[in-house]
Amino acid sequence: MAFQKKISFDVTIYDSFDELSEGDKLLMSAAVSARKRAYAPYSNFFVGASILLENDEIIEGNNQENASYPSGLCAERVAVFYAGANFPGVQIKTIAISAAALNHEVSEPAAPCGNCRQAISEYEFKQAKPIKILLMGETGGVIECDSVADLLPLGFNSSYLE
Numbered sequence: 001m002a003f004q005k006k007i008s009f010d011v012t013i014y015d016s017f018d019e020l021s022e023g024d025k026l027l028m029s030a031a032v033s034a035r036k037r038a039y040a041p042y043s044n045f046f047v048g049a050s051i052l053l054e055n056d057e058i059i060e061g062n063n064q065e066n067a068s069y070p071s072g073l074c075a076e077r078v079a080v081f082y083a084g085a086n087f088p089g090v091q092i093k094t095i096a097i098s099a100a101a102l103n104h105e106v107s108e109p110a111a112p113c114g115n116c117r118q119a120i121s122e123y124e125f126k127q128a129k130p131i132k133i134l135l136m137g138e139t140g141g142v143i144e145c146d147s148v149a150d151l152l153p154l155g156f157n158s159s160y161l162e
């Protein structure tokens, strides 16, 4: 018999950066500095992502664009792949993301694209421990999600390949 099931999740909304814990402020500040080094001459949309590893190391990444547009990569994947390449087996605790644009103010938290959600969820599934996500624009509030799985309901993972 068919039935309907609601899939929902909770987020924490902070009115501003100032409301974050000291640790999360540090991580978000790393995302902001990474954002300022983004290479985005085509979109003029600059994204920074910082990752807190379980060994307390912080990894930074930013979007890297290309004259052949699809060859570029989002900040989140630059950061998460760097972590995977250089710290294999070290768990990811939190990812902070900040976005800004050249021609307008990004005052709403910028959410990761679908490809980045999938890429981050690969690591979350592998480590079997939720990765916290903090989202911020250039100004305005911050959204905190408890897990990437929340942002990618009914997601695909390696269990299907077994």
Ligand code: THU
Pocket (backbone or CB within 6 Å): 040, 043, 045, 046, 047, 062, 063, 064, 065, 072, 073, 074, 075, 076, 111, 112, 113, 116
């Ligand atoms: N971008 C990111 O870096 N992360 C996202 O989650 C969304 C989009 C980048 C890709 C491209 O360089 C620019 O933002 C505009 O899409």
